[in-house]
Amino acid sequence: MSEPVSGSVGQVTSPSLAPSRLTTSWLPGFVRTYSSLVALAVLVIFNIVFTPNFLTVGSFNANMTQVATIVIVAVGMTFVIATGGIDLSVGSLMAIAGVVAPMFLLDAQQFGLPAVGLALAIVVPLIATTVLGAFNGTLVTVVGLQPIIATLVLYLGGRGIAQLLVNGELRELRNLGSPLVPSFEFIGLGQVFGVRFQIIIMVVVVVVAIWVLRATTFGRYVLATGGNPAAARLAGVPVNRVKMTVYCISGFLAGLAGLVVVAINRSADPHRVGEYMELDAIAAVAVGGTPLMGGRATIVGTFIGAMIIQLLRFTLIAHNIPDGITRMVIAGAIVVAVLAQRQRSS
Amino acid sequence: MASAAVPTIAPGGQATSRARLVSAIQRQGAVIALAALIVFGAVRYGAGYYSVYNIFDAFLNNNTYYALIALGMTFVIITGGIDLSVGSVAVLAAVTAARLSVYGIGPAVAGGVLIGLVAGLINGGLIAGFGLQPFVVTLAMLLAGRGAALTLSGNAPVMVDFSHGFTQLGMLRVGPVPLPVLITAVLYLLGVLLLNYTRFGRHVLAIGGNEEGARLAGIPVGRTLVAVYSMSGALAGLAGVFLAALSFSGSPTGAIGWELSAIAAVVVGGTLLTGGVGSVGSTLAGVLLLGLIFVTLNFERGQGTFELNSFWENFIRGAFLLIVVVFQSRLARRLEVPG
Numbered sequence: 001m002s003e004p005v006s007g008s009v010g011q012v013t014s015p016s017l018a019p020s021r022l023t024t025s026w027l028p029g030f031v032r033t034y035s036s037l038v039a040l041a042v043l044v045i046f047n048i049v050f051t052p053n054f055l056t057v058g059s060f061n062a063n064m065t066q067v068a069t070i071v072i073v074a075v076g077m078t079f080v081i082a083t084g085g086i087d088l089s090v091g092s093l094m095a096i097a098g099v100v101a102p103m104f105l106l107d108a109q110q111f112g113l114p115a116v117g118l119a120l121a122i123v124v125p126l127i128a129t130t131v132l133g134a135f136n137g138t139l140v141t142v143v144g145l146q147p148i149i150a151t152l153v154l155y156l157g158g159r160g161i162a163q164l165l166v167n168g169e170l171r172e173l174r175n176l177g178s179p180l181v182p183s184f185e186f187i188g189l190g191q192v193f194g195v196r197f198q199i200i201i202m203v204v205v206v207v208v209a210i211w212v213l214r215a216t217t218f219g220r221y222v223l224a225t226g227g228n229p230a231a232a233r234l235a236g237v238p239v240n241r242v243k244m245t246v247y248c249i250s251g252f253l254a255g256l257a258g259l260v261v262v263a264i265n266r267s268a269d270p271h272r273v274g275e276y277m278e279l280d281a282i283a284a285v286a287v288g289g290t291p292l293m294g295g296r297a298t299i300v301g302t303f304i305g306a307m308i309i310q311l312l313r314f315t316l317i318a319h320n321i322p323d324g325i326t327r328m329v330i331a332g333a334i335v336v337a338v339l340a341q342r343q344r345s346s
Numbered sequence: 347m348a349s350a351a352v353p354t355i356a357p358g359g360q361a362t363s364r365a366r367l368v369s370a371i372q373r374q375g376a377v378i379a380l381a382a383l384i385v386f387g388a389v390r391y392g393a394g395y396y397s398v399y400n401i402f403d404a405f406l407n408n409n410t411y412y413a414l415i416a417l418g419m420t421f422v423i424i425t426g427g428i429d430l431s432v433g434s435v436a437v438l439a440a441v442t443a444a445r446l447s448v449y450g451i452g453p454a455v456a457g458g459v460l461i462g463l464v465a466g467l468i469n470g471g472l473i474a475g476f477g478l479q480p481f482v483v484t485l486a487m488l489l490a491g492r493g494a495a496l497t498l499s500g501n502a503p504v505m506v507d508f509s510h511g512f513t514q515l516g517m518l519r520v521g522p523v524p525l526p527v528l529i530t531a532v533l534y535l536l537g538v539l540l541l542n543y544t545r546f547g548r549h550v551l552a553i554g555g556n557e558e559g560a561r562l563a564g565i566p567v568g569r570t571l572v573a574v575y576s577m578s579g580a581l582a583g584l585a586g587v588f589l590a591a592l593s594f595s596g597s598p599t600g601a602i603g604w605e606l607s608a609i610a611a612v613v614v615g616g617t618l619l620t621g622g623v624g625s626v627g628s629t630l631a632g633v634l635l636l637g638l639i640f641v642t643l644n645f646e647r648g649q650g651t652f653e654l655n656s657f658w659e660n661f662i663r664g665a666f667l668l669i670v671v672v673f674q675s676r677l678a679r680r681l682e683v684p685g
Contacts, residue, residue: 157664163657327493
């Protein structure tokens with residue numbers, strides 16, 4: 001990691017164009033990703049050396065299971081933050097998806113074919129949370145609310161909707177008595193070639209998101225919108241449509257994560273599903289190196305950020321550090337991460 | 347309820363009177379709605395609604411926490427920042443106060459407020475000193491404060507000591523007014539004076555209006571920001587002390603979501619999240635309005651008109667916030683269009 005030297009010794013004029021362009025084009029993103037990667041590597045090595053049974057399938061699966069839902073939500077959050085927004089409603093949307101799904105896990109013959117019931121249990125919650133994401137997007141674009149306030153509405157109200165839909169009752173999936181339940185639980189508990197299905201979902205989400213952000217026009221639009229909305233609009237970027245789309249993506253992915261959580265827990269708890277998810281997701285994005293002002297984004301960084309937070313938590317718990325101290329350490333890690341990024345990018 | 351803003355050159359002509367009216371509704375909307383709700387409640391539910399118990403105990407005393415937090419949040423938001431840590435800081439202060447309550451009321455109150463102040467100092471220091479974003483810094487403090495509270499309490503609620511006078515804080519009254527309500531009222535009065543009639547208040551407004559401009563104009567931006575976040579932390583600390591005194595314990599798992607309730611109250615009051623504009627009085631109106639809605643719903647439930655379970659509470663809060671902010675943004679937009 002060699003920093004390009006701008007100007008010669010004693011020169012106090014503004015740095016010459018070439019090095020500064022170099023620093024602003026590819027180096028910061030690379031270095032930022034790299035520094036979080038170093039942190040992740042340190043954590044992994046520490047655990048290999050000091051944590052018994054770290055290099056086991058069980059331990060791997062435990063960590064990946066914990067991180068999968070955070071990554072899925074944080075990818076959506078990355079898109080929103082890249083446009084300069086924020087989505088506080090993700091946890092509540094997860095709860096809504098979680099309580100809607102069991103409504104379709106009924107008698108196998110209820111919808112003619114068993115597969116129809118299963119498909120509805122997956123598709124309807126996803127449509128619901130995507131529509132609610134569009135609601136967020138409408139408040140931001142059409143009404144012109146600030147994202148933090150716009151999504152605060154569903155943060156508060158969405159949890160209420162989830163609670164009201166099931167009258168505040170926890171639904172145990174096995175008590176539904178539906179033959180569809182085992183198939184549904186495959187989302188969270190199933191395995192494909194020994195890999196948890198939810199991990200596959202997470203990988204697919206990450207890969208698609210990387211492709212969208214890097215290789216599509218929409219991805220360019222997202223970054224342009226966050227970088228300078230006024231300039232983007234003048235350059236012909238459909239700013240409002242882009243913003244609307246990222247909130248829909250965030251809603252969709254929150255719904256997906258909600259389904260995964262319900263499938264893992266084998267129950268839908270309207271009070272607990274998705275609790276604190278907005279904080280975990282935002283922390284993962286920030287640690288990963290996506291600046292909260294928007295205009296730049298790294299999906300790989302977000303994935304690494306989520307992994308760092310999860311591994312940090314795992315490490316501290318594995319070494320019997322109390323929960324309270326664990327939280328303080330994670331808080332410190334977030335501050336250190338954003339401090340490091342600030343110094344690298346300036 | 348004087349509303350303070352960075353002085354601007356008023357656009358001339360007859361447009362001003364209309365704009366002023368729209369602006370007044372936008373800023374005083376919460377006051378108008380509050381007055382309407384009080385009249386509605388008094389007419390519909392009779393004397394029970396404006397009984398001393400209902401006004402001071404059921405309504406005001408239960409809202410002192412939100413009121414204190416929202417007061418600090420108002421100053422933070424006027425500078426264009428945000429403080430997500432207030433709920434955690436309040437809980438940390440509640441645990442601290444409960445732990446210190448064996449030494450009497452003085453140390454308990456001072457300890458709670460002080461630990462809040464320190465948390466706020468750290469927030470402000472990181473934001474002003476390193477140029478970090480308030481959202482991330484206070485998010486980290488949200489985690490750290492909760493973690494510190496869990497550690498300090500040993501993961502279980504800490505009962506307050508009853509024999510050394512700490513609980514008097516929740517029981518003393520001046521006339522019909524409970525002490526926490528009185529203290530909160532005095533602090534709001536000080537807040538109004540601070541924002542509207544001091545150099546510090548002008549600095550706060552100027553920073554929110556244009557931070558770079560304020561810096562160039564020689565305003566001590568860093569120092570002002572540190573002061574504002576420290577104030578927010580200290581007030582959250584005091585809210586935590588009240589929580590411990592009124593609930594007889596410092597629970598590390600309490601006060602979840604307070605930061606968002608406080609932000610909602612500030613926004614409902616009419617302070618814009620963009621900074622530069624805001625009013626302490628409007629925030630109080632926002633807090634009281636949000637609180638009174640639930641008192642009123644309880645009365646309505648008592649009349650047996652409808653059966654609302656507690657899950658409606660979240661839904662109604664969200665819906666209400668939506669209506670208010672949409673309404674405000676329409677008014678604000680109308681302000682921007684000249685004529």
